[in-house]
Amino acid sequence: ALIITGASTFIVGTTTSNIVLDHASNAFSNSVTMKAGTSGNLAFGNIGFVDSAAVVIQTSADTNANGELLIDGSTDGVVGGTLSIKANGDITQNIDLAVAGTTTLEAGSNAITLNRPDNNFSTVIITSGGDVALRDAGAIILGAATVTGTYAVTAGGAVTNSGTQEITGITTISASGYNVTLDETTNNFAAAVKITGAVVTVVDENAINLGASTVTGTYHVTATAGDITNTGALIITGAST
Known part of the structure; x- marks a missing residue:
């Protein structure tokens, strides 16, 4: 040491x-x-x-x-x-x-705030964090994430995930005009999921709560073992399933 x-x-x-x-x-x-x-x-x-x-x-x-x-x-x-x-x-x-x-971040229950507008990441893994805020000038890949607070991701390109998202607080994804694909079958969003994007796909292994979202393309939501509810307005231009 x-x-x-x-x-x-x-x-x-x-x-x-x-x-x-x-x-x-x-x-x-x-x-x-x-x-x-x-x-x-x-x-x-x-x-x-x-x-x-x-x-x-x-x-x-x-x-x-x-x-x-x-x-x-x-x-x-x-x-x-x-x-x-x-x-x-x-x-x-x-x-x-x-x-x-790959960027790997571990902060226990403390905050991770990497939200400068000109950041350019590839894949970001959150091993542990309290409130987490990420921003990327382009596309971003969300690796496995364990977040005990809120999770806010802003991107100037597509948002995808390559690992399980285990999020306790509200998840907010802002990718206006770009696709958002959170389709890992083991994702678990315990609180509301708010998304701004084009074509949006979200999967939760349990129930899922949909917060206020604006989707200009199609919107596909899967709750494998629970209910789908919403606590915010859903403004959806394309077909929803």
């Missing part, structure tokens, strides 16, 4: 190299800078980071603050491989993120 009181800097000297600091007992009491190249002029491969406190993904210009993670490459905040962050506190950002590989 790394128990570091002062500021830390980790530098890789070749492009697309990895920095993985993922011991479960890591504790950084000051800022952590990850550099691709001595002057931050190269590209990252994979990044992994575990901290015993909250994590703020910050610009490389900001330093010496507890909980700050600085991703300093040829373009700050760009990760050419995977990004994995585990925090014993909130996970937030003050810089846009562009992650080519």
